[in-house]
Amino acid sequence: MAQESAWDREYRQSQLLTKDNKPQADVVRFVTYLKKEQGIDIGGTTVLDLGSGTGRNSYYFAELGASVTGFEISKTAITIGKENADNAGLHIEYKKQSIGDIFPIADSSVDIMLDITSSNSLSEREREIYLAETHRVLRSGGYFFVKALCKDGDQNAKHLLEHSKGEEKDTYILPGVGITERVWTKNDFVSTYEKYFTIMHLEKKTSYSRMNNRSYKRNFWLAYMKK
Numbered sequence: 001m002a003q004e005s006a007w008d009r010e011y012r013q014s015q016l017l018t019k020d021n022k023p024q025a026d027v028v029r030f031v032t033y034l035k036k037e038q039g040i041d042i043g044g045t046t047v048l049d050l051g052s053g054t055g056r057n058s059y060y061f062a063e064l065g066a067s068v069t070g071f072e073i074s075k076t077a078i079t080i081g082k083e084n085a086d087n088a089g090l091h092i093e094y095k096k097q098s099i100g101d102i103f104p105i106a107d108s109s110v111d112i113m114l115d116i117t118s119s120n121s122l123s124e125r126e127r128e129i130y131l132a133e134t135h136r137v138l139r140s141g142g143y144f145f146v147k148a149l150c151k152d153g154d155q156n157a158k159h160l161l162e163h164s165k166g167e168e169k170d171t172y173i174l175p176g177v178g179i180t181e182r183v184w185t186k187n188d189f190v191s192t193y194e195k196y197f198t199i200m201h202l203e204k205k206t207s208y209s210r211m212n213n214r215s216y217k218r219n220f221w222l223a224y225m226k227k
């Protein structure tokens, strides 16, 4: 509940988050990989966007003809996402649903799943449910793209872990925001996900996040996985 209020406040005050409809460049690159290297036609696929925010990535898949569901805990984000989709005449199914709880969808019913910097906020207990549920709902041969916060070589993560430590391993609480985030070493990321999925591609990427009108250099893991 504390995390839910903190995220919702962010969408009302927006220090961290974007409300526009432009998909993340990393998501566009993942779609190019699916099309060119895996021969996937996005039209007609079933997509689940975990922590969909205001839906910029959901929107992109819907424009490409996919049937998209977004799970999101912030009511404000869902309202904005629905308005954007309605204005564009796109149908996206946004559900107020924690990705750390049992997913209200059938086994093996999803072709493509996205977690674009969303599950970093889960507790260890919630993450166990998230892993079991993502594995349960993804069909065999389906794809999962995870973008997660990286610990390795990230000076901001190091500073936050030293000065604003959270209760669980490799977590900190964003000062003034109250959101908890987990950062991942390569070893921890791989050993967590490889129990459930085959990691086909893993890369470390550096980019900039904005908060309180400042830009912070952050490292991320980009993982393309398959069940």
Ligand SMILES: C[S@@+](CC[C@H](N)C(=O)[O-])C[C@H]1O[C@@H](n2cnc3c(N)ncnc32)[C@H](O)[C@@H]1O
Residues within 6 Å of the ligand: 003, 007, 008, 017, 024, 050, 051, 052, 053, 054, 055, 056, 057, 071, 072, 073, 074, 077, 097, 098, 099, 100, 115, 116, 117, 118, 119, 121, 122
């Ligand atoms: C950094 S934002 C990214 C949003 C979106 N994936 C994007 O790329 O624009 C993280 C999102 O995850 C959502 N979130 C955090 N914890 C969640 C949870 N337990 N269940 C569902 N959504 C959650 C937040 O409200 C927020 O919208």
